[in-house]
Amino acid sequence: MSQSLWNRVLERFCEFGSEPGALERDGILDLLKGAVLEGGKDGYSVLVGSSFIQRLVQNRYYKDLLTAFREVTQNPEISFDVLVQPENVPRKKRKVVRNSGPEGGLSPGKPVPLPLGEDRSPSWNSNLNPRYFFENYVVGVCNQFAHAAAFAIANNPSKAYNPFYLFGSVGLGKTHLVSAIGNCMIALYPSLKVLYITTESFLNEMVSAIKFNKMNEFRERYRKIDVLIMDDVQFLSGKERTQEELFYTFNALYENGKQIILSSDCMPNDIPTLEGRLKSRFGWGLIADIQIPDFETKVEILKGKMAQEKVDLPMDVVYFLANSIKSNIRELEGAMIRLGAYGNLMGKPITIEVARNLLSDLMPLSRESISVDRILQEVADYFKVLPKEIRSKKRHKTLVTARHVAVYLIRELTQKSYPEIGRELGGRDHSTAIYSFKMVEEKLESDPALTSDIVYLKKKLEQQG
Numbered sequence: 079m080s081q082s083l084w085n086r087v088l089e090r091f092c093e094f095g096s097e098p099g100a101l102e103r104d105g106i107l108d109l110l111k112g113a114v115l116e117g118g119k120d121g122y123s124v125l126v127g128s129s130f131i132q133r134l135v136q137n138r139y140y141k142d143l144l145t146a147f148r149e150v151t152q153n154p155e156i157s158f159d160v161l162v163q164p165e166n167v168p169r170k171k172r173k174v175v176r177n178s179g180p181e182g183g184l185s186p187g188k189p190v191p192l193p194l195g196e197d198r199s200p201s202w203n204s205n206l207n208p209r210y211f212f213e214n215y216v217v218g219v220c221n222q223f224a225h226a227a228a229f230a231i232a233n234n235p236s237k238a239y240n241p242f243y244l245f246g247s248v249g250l251g252k253t254h255l256v257s258a259i260g261n262c263m264i265a266l267y268p269s270l271k272v273l274y275i276t277t278e279s280f281l282n283e284m285v286s287a288i289k290f291n292k293m294n295e296f297r298e299r300y301r302k303i304d305v306l307i308m309d310d311v312q313f314l315s316g317k318e319r320t321q322e323e324l325f326y327t328f329n330a331l332y333e334n335g336k337q338i339i340l341s342s343d344c345m346p347n348d349i350p351t352l353e354g355r356l357k358s359r360f361g362w363g364l365i366a367d368i369q370i371p372d373f374e375t376k377v378e379i380l381k382g383k384m385a386q387e388k389v390d391l392p393m394d395v396v397y398f399l400a401n402s403i404k405s406n407i408r409e410l411e412g413a414m415i416r417l418g419a420y421g422n423l424m425g426k427p428i429t430i431e432v433a434r435n436l437l438s439d440l441m442p443l444s445r446e447s448i449s450v451d452r453i454l455q456e457v458a459d460y461f462k463v464l465p466k467e468i469r470s471k472k473r474h475k476t477l478v479t480a481r482h483v484a485v486y487l488i489r490e491l492t493q494k495s496y497p498e499i500g501r502e503l504g505g506r507d508h509s510t511a512i513y514s515f516k517m518v519e520e521k522l523e524s525d526p527a528l529t530s531d532i533v534y535l536k537k538k539l540e541q542q543g
């Protein structure tokens with residue numbers, strides 16, 4: 079009953095969508111759909127998944143939600159609290175952790191009501207993607223430093239590090255992290271004017287302002303920002319006029335103590351034809367990078383994305399993806415979505431074989447760069463036997479297991495067909511190779527020891543290329 083009331087409130091809330099802040103609202107909806115409405119005559123509580131969402135709702139959406147709530151219930155007196163629902167929050171702490179939100183101290187515990195704010199609805203469109211926040215950003219060795227810096231900046235705008243320059247190669251989570259800073263800031267400090275803009279949009283706005291003789295308005299708009307988040311500044315390369323305009327914007331903001339956050343795919347010095355004065359300014363504060371994630375971080379990211387997108391893949395397929403897609407998280411995510419869609423549309427279980435066939439375009443490199451001899455050597459070392467024994471006809475237990483594992487890894491990590499694998503393994507028949515592969519594939523579901531053997535060996539082979 080309460081939940082259907084909540085859904086009606088959300089429907090009404092959506093209808094306020096043409097006002098400033100509508101973009102954020104579209105994203106906040108996803109977060110709010112997971113909330114639970116409790117209560118009755120004396121008042122209602124909305125239980126949300128984390129203190130971050132609590133703050134976001136409280137500081138930015140409360141007034142509109144309350145209006146929607148009152149309209150739907152036709153009760154102008156009614157109100158609700160926003161509480162954190164403890165069991166909705168991930169508790170696991172491991173080497174790779176999903177962050178529990180800003181301020182460290184905002185970690186979930188017993189429900190914490192916040193004082194109801196006065197009207198603090200947004201009148202400023204930050205242009206931030208509301209799906210990117212600290213809580214769904216997985217922290218691993220690859221991004222620990224960048225994350226810590228981002229977190230500090232989010233909590234102390236303009237005081238911690240200014241400017242903050244984040245770089246890393248394609249699809250490694252730069253936009254996610256800089257957006258998380260912005261989203262956290264507007265949750266903690268609702269009156270801050272945070273603006274996220276891509277370098278391309280900045281350029282387009284400027285070109286249009288020049289065309290329509292509106293440069294004063296353009297400059298005015300950028301001078302009144304408290305936090306400028308500019309994504310992909312490598313695209314400044316070769317754009318002299320844009321560089322010049324950004325230089326003036328940068329100076330005005332910096333001199334007024336405003337926070338500047340920049341992301342790029344390389345260090346300032348490596349952006350071709352970037353003016354020296356911008357190069358040096360970009361490095362005035364803190365430069366941090368995001369590196370290629372390790373296997374565990376990729377698995378953790380995949381698990382988070384699967385939960386978010388409601389995709390259910392078996393763990394061996396998750397390991398397979400994390401192992402095969404080397405460096406681009408966007409590709410990893412795309413692969414997961416593709417497999418999820420295939421599973422839904424075809425109604426078939428997703429196996430490693432299916433994944434390999436569907437995603438062959440994403441993983442050609444890993445399948446070409448590892449030789450059969452290397453795989454046999456690694457497997458032999460691991461099981462303390464010799465490669466020639468794996469190829470032999472001998473059938474004692476360790477050798478049989480090593481042979482099955484070798485077949486499985488060759489099939490996974492190379493382009494070899496089953497007949498070729500059979501030949502490589504001492505002239506065996508292709509049906510023997512298929513049997514070995516299937517044996518391992520089936521056992522992976524139920525045999526943790528075998529799974530960890532495979533994961534270890536794959537990781538080792540892939541790392542050394």
Ligand SMILES: Nc1ncnc2c1ncn2[C@@H]1O[C@H](COP(=O)(O)OP(=O)(O)OP(=O)(O)O)[C@@H](O)[C@H]1O
Nearest residue numbers: 214215216247248249250251252253254379407408
């Ligand atoms: N550590 C992480 N935790 C959770 N999700 C991540 C992480 N790193 C990347 N992602 C996800 O990967 C996808 C790509 O990330 P994002 O767009 O931020 O990358 P980028 O570095 O800005 O890419 P580009 O260089 O193309 O601009 C996003 O969906 C993002 O949520």
